[in-house]
Amino acid sequence: MESVNNSAATISANINSIPVLNGTNFKEWKENVMIVLGCMDLDLALRTEKPAPLKDTSTLAEKREMERWERTNRMSLMIMKRAIPESFRGTMSDEADAKSFLAELKKCFAKNEKAETSTLLSTLVSMKYKGKGNIREYILEMSHIASKLSALKLILPEELLVYLVLISLPSQFNQFKVSYNCIKEKWSLNDLISHCVQEEERIKQDKTESAHLASTSKGSKKRKIKEAANSGPPR
Known part of the structure; x- marks a missing residue:
C-alpha cells in the first residue's frame, strides 16, 4: 500500500x-x-x-x-x-x-522567430561590461545569447563574438584591447575568457596598490605636518 x-x-x-x-x-x-x-x-x-x-x-x-x-x-x-x-x-x-x-x-x-531574433541581437550588441562582478560570467552570458541566435538560424562566427565582447569592455580595458589589435594571433572565445580574467585581476591589483600608495602618501604628509607643528617655530 x-x-x-x-x-x-x-x-x-x-x-x-x-x-x-x-x-x-x-x-x-x-x-x-x-x-x-x-x-x-x-x-x-x-x-x-x-x-x-x-x-x-x-x-x-x-x-x-x-x-x-x-x-x-x-x-x-x-x-x-x-x-x-x-x-x-x-x-x-x-x-x-x-x-x-x-x-x-x-x-x-511559439514566439515569432523574427521578433525573438531581433530582440536577442539587439541585447547582444548593446551589452556593456560595467567592470564590476565576474568577467567570465559576463562573456559566457554573451556566448549564451549567441547560442540562442544560432538556434534561431542566425549563426554568429566566433571571431565576431570575440570582437563584440572586446567592444563591450569599459575604458579600464583599453590597453588590453590595443594589445589584442597589435598581435597577429586570433583568439578563440576560451582564449579571450582566459586573458580577460587575467587582465581583470591585474586591474584589481593595480587599484589596490594605488589605493595603498595614496593612503601611505596621505599618512606621511599628515605625519610631517604634525611633526612640524610639534617642533614649533624655529629660534
Whole structure:
C-alpha cells in the first residue's frame, strides 16, 4: 500500500512540475512536458507515428504495440491539457493524437522567430561590461545569447563574438584591447575568457596598490605636518 502511495505521489509531483503554459514560456513548457513524459515512459505517441490499424490477422505483438501507443497518447493528451489555461482548451481543435496537439499548440504559443531574433541581437550588441562582478560570467552570458541566435538560424562566427565582447569592455580595458589589435594571433572565445580574467585581476591589483600608495602618501604628509607643528617655530 505504501509503495502505491509513493508511486502516486511521484506521478503527482512530476505532473505538478510542469508550468502552466502562457504567451511567453512555450519553449520551457515543452521541455518540461517532454522530460516528464519521458521519465514516466509516456512519450511513445510523441516519438512515433500511430501503428497501422489492427486487422483480424494482426499478431499479439501488434495488438500490444497498438495498446501501448493508444495508452501513451491518451495520457500525454491528458497531461498536456492539464498544463494549459482552462480558458484556452475550448479554442483548440479536438486533436486525436498528442503529436498533432503539440504541433497546434506551437503554432499558437511559439514566439515569432523574427521578433525573438531581433530582440536577442539587439541585447547582444548593446551589452556593456560595467567592470564590476565576474568577467567570465559576463562573456559566457554573451556566448549564451549567441547560442540562442544560432538556434534561431542566425549563426554568429566566433571571431565576431570575440570582437563584440572586446567592444563591450569599459575604458579600464583599453590597453588590453590595443594589445589584442597589435598581435597577429586570433583568439578563440576560451582564449579571450582566459586573458580577460587575467587582465581583470591585474586591474584589481593595480587599484589596490594605488589605493595603498595614496593612503601611505596621505599618512606621511599628515605625519610631517604634525611633526612640524610639534617642533614649533624655529629660534
